[in-house]
Amino acid sequence: MDTTRFFPPHEGITLSDLAGLCGAELADPAFADRRVSGLAPISRAGNSEITFLTSRKSLPQLRESHAGAVFVPSRFVNEVPVGVAALIAAAPQTAFAIAGSALVPAAMTASRLTGETGVASGAIVDPSARLENDVIVETGAIVGAGAEIGRGTVIAAGAAIGPGCRIGRDCHIAHGATVQHTLIGNNVILHPGVRIGQDGFGYAPGPRGLVKVPQIGRVIIQDQVEIGANTTIDRGALDDTVIGEGTKIDNQVQIGHNVRIGRHCVLVAKVAVAGSTTIGNGVMIGGAAGIGGHLTIGDGVQLAALSGVACDVPAGARWGGQPARPMRGFLRDAADANARAFGKAKVKKSGEDQ
Secondary structure, X not given: OOOOOOOOOOOOEEHHHXXXXXXXXXXXXXXXXXXXXXXXXXXXXXXXXXXXXXXXXXXXXXXXXXXXXXXXXXXXXXXXXXXXXXXXXXXXXXXXXXXXXXXXXXXXXXXXXXXXXOEOOOOEEOXXXXXXXOOEEOOOOEEOOOOEEOOOOEEOOOXXXXXXXXXXXXXEEOOOOEEOOEEEOOOOEEOOOOEEOOOOOOEEEEOOEEEEOOOOOOEEEOOOOEEOOOOEEOOOOOOOEEEOOOOEEOOOOEEOOOOEEOOOOEEOOOOEEOOOOEEOOOOEEOOOOEEOOOOEEOOOOEEOOOOXXXXXXXXXXXXXXXOOEEHHHHHHHHHHHHHHHHHHHHHHHHHHHO
């Protein structure tokens, strides 16, 4: 695969330096001065690239590998072939991610469309907006009246920052994103097409149909949050919608008004959270899960992909299914359903044979 077109190779890092950076142990000190300059999957990594292994199912690929180095857990170090340097790590994928941030730093944030610096002549910045030093506003971007943007932040081409919004330092608001009625902390990444702070979905029944409920809250996004492409986060109705520090939200996620998400959560693609639900810290939600409104999801909860959550979930629980329930019950029910389906298939086949 031609990666150099978009992410040129690094000049190289020695394995001794890389081990120190990633908290890994170099199994054979003879490889300390070997340099790696890129990343690759274990199936095709070359002698200048680093890869990682986490599970036994990838051992056949490891045994055939020609990688320069591989992060492995200690239990697999003896499986590393001769000539490949083993970096022992308790969490190989995490170590690999840290290595990647050093070897391919350009891949760690949303990409820019231009090489412009400062405020481009083709940008529109209201005279009342306040920009600290080293802010970049690319061509076609708009910064509204009274907005405040911190040092080192990039407002990419075609992005729009609404009046009165505040964006912290070292953020990246990617091309085509829109931000309204929102306060954003430091080191936040919004990917292309993100929509933040539009009014939430609120209507009350009336004698002539549905009456729109005013949405006068805000969105508050704390430090170190990353939000994937085409995700939408509605502003609060009367309270605020809050995304906690360090939380990572995938592409095409919908967050309703007044939702509060805790710190260091993960929401995978197409998750939908209805209004006024509270999600605790360290929660992991699988792809396409749906969470009803006015619920409480406790700290450390794990929800399987495609879960349909219709009631509160206690802290530390692992739930799945539709409706979502404790994982043990969900897996048992799924196994029973498969057994019944398989049994019917066998009976049908037997009848056909007769």
